[in-house]
Amino acid sequence: MPEVSLGVDFGSTALRAAFAPPNEQARAVVLPRELWPWPACELNRGGPFPVGFPSVKDLLGDARAEAKPLVVRALRALREGVEKETSCSVGPTAIAVPARYGSAARTELRDAAREAGLTQVRLVSDSVAAVIGHTAGSGSGTVLVVSMGYGGYEAGLVRAVRGHFRALGYEGAATPGGASFDTWLLAGVLKTLQQAGSWEPEDTADLREEDWLRLREVMERLKEGTSGRAELPLGDGMSGQISFDRAKLTELLLGHAKGAVDSAAALVDQSGLSASDVDTVLLVGRSTTIEGFGEAAARLGGNVVVGPPELLAHGALRYAQRPGGDPDDSAAAVTSGDATAAVGLAELPLPDAQVLDAPVRAPGIRQARKLLEEGRPREARTLLRRIIDDAQRLLDEIAGTEPEPEPEPERGPVPQPRPVPSTGTAADWLALAHDLLEKKQFEQAVHTAHRAWKTQPDEPDIFEAMIRVHCDAAAAASGAEHFEDARRWLICAHAHDPSNDALRGTLVLHSYAHARELAAQGSTAEAADVLRQCLEWEPEHPEVQELLNRLTRRPGSTSGRRRIT
Secondary structure (H helix, E strand, C coil), X not given: CCEEEEEEEECCCCEEEEECCCCCCCEEEECCHHHCCCCCCEECCCCCCCEECCCHHXXXXXXXXXXXXXXXXXXXXXXXXXXXXXXXXXXXXXXXXXXXXXXXXXXHHHHHHXXXXXXXXXXXXXXXXHHHHHHCCCCCEEEEEEEECCCCEEEEEEEEECCEEEEEEEEEECCCCHHHHHHHHHHHHHHHHHHCCCCCHHXXXXXXHHHHHHHHHHHHHHHHCCXXXXXXXXXXXXXXXXXXXXXXXXXXXXXXXXXXXXXXXXXXXXXXXXXXXCCEXXXXXXXXHCCCHHHHHHHHCCEEEECCCCHHHHHHHHHHHCCCCCCCCCCCCEEECCXXXXXXXXXXXXXXXXXXXXXXXXXXXXXXXXXXXXXXHHHHHHHHHHHHHHHHHHHHHHCCCCCCCCCCXXXXXXXXXXXXXXXXXXXXXXXXXXXXXXXXXXXXXHHHHHHHHHHCCCCHHHHHHHHHHHHHHHHHCCXXXXXXXXXXXXXXXXXXXXXXXXXXXXXXXXXXXXXXXXXXXXXXXXXXXXXXXXXXXXXXXXXXXXXXXXXXXXXXXXXXXXXXX
């Protein structure tokens, strides 16, 4: 079987890749979000802020984390998708990582790649990959790469001479970057609420992981949007609104981001060069798109160029294709900045912030009813599910601590879920999940199956049983009113087991039926969204494609970014 080379951009927020089928141009792909989830949520971190939002990339090599299985799963799906697409086996592979990426993380990444079936793997620094991609593997000149993404920044000075590339030095640190900006903004919001007397430090301890993640998403939208106003979901039925001077916030963000520019300037100076020696300043990463950052980087040298998102993947591909078996590109001169600088960010208040609506604790059922009356059924449903989940979690905690009440004799025997002690085994939790299925308490059954799997996460039989509970719940929840719930359980199962073709087929069929029901109700846009997701799972499904074409009134097949599933 012929071989095809593969280039991988090992990013925090996305796993991008490029490959070139024989006699064809290179193609770029992005792994689906369910195969490369981000961010995680770390509570009780210590320091001035109680939470952090690391990515899988950040956690790799950390003995306390279990990131390696996620990396193996992602790289295996990537390899299998490319091999299916090209009818070739994946051969030489290059993975782009930050120059400051630690030795433990690099070792675990190589191990994960081998377990995923990638046997010819080399690592290349983000900066070198960016320059190779920018120059298409040829040309000469001195390029200063300023890369700033979610996980931090890197400045790399690379000299290209007729297709040969040499790194002159690197600078890098975990801040500034997308994660530190999000955390700073969130810290500022909570501090502003506290100063207004509408939030207490002890309230922070009540926030759960899902609450923190929702808040981080709001901060990301604030950071990248144009509005200075936001509604804050603060957990347990609490919400509030805050407003601030958008122009001043942009100014502060740019002020922090300029730390990467200063670091890059110091790197040029330490290398014995001046700005006039730099032919190109190459900006890479989403955080370099902050308003005014390009102008600030102009002082570093020649032409300022903004690299496209797939640049590193294409550069890594060309590196993988290079003859002669170059060794891993190593960071011989990496200077890592002070990662604790984020503390200074977290201590800053928001500029001219004003609390519009103080957080108030609203009765959940009443709030859901109000949302429904306002024509917002999806939000009402989400709130009610959250109330149910909270109640179920509390029931799980007290299960087995008190005797179940005896059923009243005149009503006949009422089946009760078997009690599970707080130290119950996976088998105990699975038995409870099946009892809940029989009682048609499907949401609780799925949640309990998760508890079983988390008790023994490395046991294949438990994992398969957990997946079956998801599928059984979806199959048993008949009726149009349960379509969305059942689909959500199947999507959850697919996220756990994306290589299960039978499960994917069930999910597509169910989603197709759901889309038809939505279309019959006149919800054309929602139906089209469901159908597009079906095509991500099964691109060649004729009935799905036909219905989508009818709903969108566009003949022919849909188009869009190619995704490996």
